[in-house]
Amino acid sequence: MVFSYFPGCTLKTKAKDLDLYTRKSAEALGITLEELPDWQCCGAVYPQAKDEIATKLSSIRSLASARDLGYSLVTVCSACHHVIKRVNHDMQTDEDIVLRANNYLQLDTPYHGETKVLHYLEVLRDELGFDELAKRVKNPLTGRKIGAYYGCLLLRPSGEMQFDNPEKPTILEDFIRAIGAEPVIYANRNECCGGYITLENKPLAVKKASAVTASARANGADCLITACPLCLYNLKENAEGDMPVYYFTELLAEALGVK
Amino acid sequence: MQKNQELELTATIKRISGVNPRLCMKCGKCSATCPAFDEMDYHPHQFVDLVDKGQIEKLMNSKGIWNCLSCFACLERCPRMVEPAKLIEAVRLAVIRQQGQNHLKPEQIPDLLDENLPQQAITSAFRKYAK
Numbered sequence: 001m002v003f004s005y006f007p008g009c010t011l012k013t014k015a016k017d018l019d020l021y022t023r024k025s026a027e028a029l030g031i032t033l034e035e036l037p038d039w040q041c042c043g044a045v046y047p048q049a050k051d052e053i054a055t056k057l058s059s060i061r062s063l064a065s066a067r068d069l070g071y072s073l074v075t076v077c078s079a080c081h082h083v084i085k086r087v088n089h090d091m092q093t094d095e096d097i098v099l100r101a102n103n104y105l106q107l108d109t110p111y112h113g114e115t116k117v118l119h120y121l122e123v124l125r126d127e128l129g130f131d132e133l134a135k136r137v138k139n140p141l142t143g144r145k146i147g148a149y150y151g152c153l154l155l156r157p158s159g160e161m162q163f164d165n166p167e168k169p170t171i172l173e174d175f176i177r178a179i180g181a182e183p184v185i186y187a188n189r190n191e192c193c194g195g196y197i198t199l200e201n202k203p204l205a206v207k208k209a210s211a212v213t214a215s216a217r218a219n220g221a222d223c224l225i226t227a228c229p230l231c232l233y234n235l236k237e238n239a240e241g242d243m244p245v246y247y248f249t250e251l252l253a254e255a256l257g258v259k
Numbered sequence: 260m261q262k263n264q265e266l267e268l269t270a271t272i273k274r275i276s277g278v279n280p281r282l283c284m285k286c287g288k289c290s291a292t293c294p295a296f297d298e299m300d301y302h303p304h305q306f307v308d309l310v311d312k313g314q315i316e317k318l319m320n321s322k323g324i325w326n327c328l329s330c331f332a333c334l335e336r337c338p339r340m341v342e343p344a345k346l347i348e349a350v351r352l353a354v355i356r357q358q359g360q361n362h363l364k365p366e367q368i369p370d371l372l373d374e375n376l377p378q379q380a381i382t383s384a385f386r387k388y389a390k
Binding site for chain 2: 166
């Protein structure tokens with residue numbers, strides 16, 4: 001299994017663990033992730049306005065680059081995945097954006113959304129399979145009660161993300177079971193952590209992140225897992241109490257015995 | 260603001276958001292689900308209503324446009340596909356696309372940094388609050 005890999009800026013800096021354990025676990029599972037050459041920042045947020053073109057170009061460059069290499073494009077950061085997947089959707093469906101972006105980029109072959117964009121969790125679920133993953137686990141995390149924190153960006157808008165049921169997702173719980181731990185279901189697992197508002201309105205970020213950890217704690221979670229560096233920051237730094245929060249890839253590497 | 264300017268601005272908001280506020284049936288689900296409800300001086304359903312009425316200037320001066328978290332809960336849960344988040348983004352853009360109207364300036368960043376703040380937060384904030 002070979003994929004193009006888009007790590008994203010934060011995975012090269014503050015979220016090195018998310019990248020490191022993605023690579024280590026992939027290697028242990030026989031999944032080859034080839035980092036895209038010359039990838040650029042995805043922009044971190046999806047530009048919603050229909051006349052925003054320049055802010056989508058960096059994602060299109062990465063998508064076209066994966067297309068030219070002939071591989072599906074794997075991301076692991078929730079925000080990168082959200083932006084790249086939605087820009088790809090624009091390039092499949094919005095003729096005006098397709099025309100203007102291609103006019104600007106002047107690629108050898110114009111891009112029309114040909115690349116398949118996969119989150120690493122989708123690779124584990126749909127390409128490898130959670131049953132297969134469970135067989136490869138060397139150190140099952142038996143007895144650990146783990147709350148899956150989905151947040152917003154992996155799930156919504158579900159029509160474009162096509163990731164899981166947006167109100168009743170199961171992919172992270174199935175992942176938790178595959179690595180031998182017990183998933184804890186709690187109400188706020190798909191509610192916002194505060195996101196970038198931590199820079200604009202700190203009290204709001206504190207309120208949102210605290211609601212998530214309180215909900216998880218009340219349902220018996222020992223820790224939370226996430227795929228997003230900003231969620232991890234908000235849940236660790238802004239939430240009241242000290243709920244441990246890990247990248248899902250860190251627990252995956254631990255279960256595979258490669259941490 | 261002159262009447263024709265206001266009409267033009269309303270048309271721009273509808274065009275760049277791709278939203279038709281007339282589809283709204285005022286069920287209030289967007290406001291009920293909004294995680295920033297208390298911070299929005301015009302709650303999401305009211306925001307949609309004011310766009311429909313063409314009162315964009317009022318919205319451009321509201322603090323709610325800076326507090327939308329872009330969590331897409333209103334957009335996902337709207338039974339009529341009105342998608343308030345797209346209108347809020349369009350109004351925010353109408354403000355920051357004006358000369359000198361950036362809401363976040365680079366010189367503010369050093370005071371906002373802490374050791375663990377991911378780059379993603381800064382990039383997101385600049386994308387949302389500045390042009």
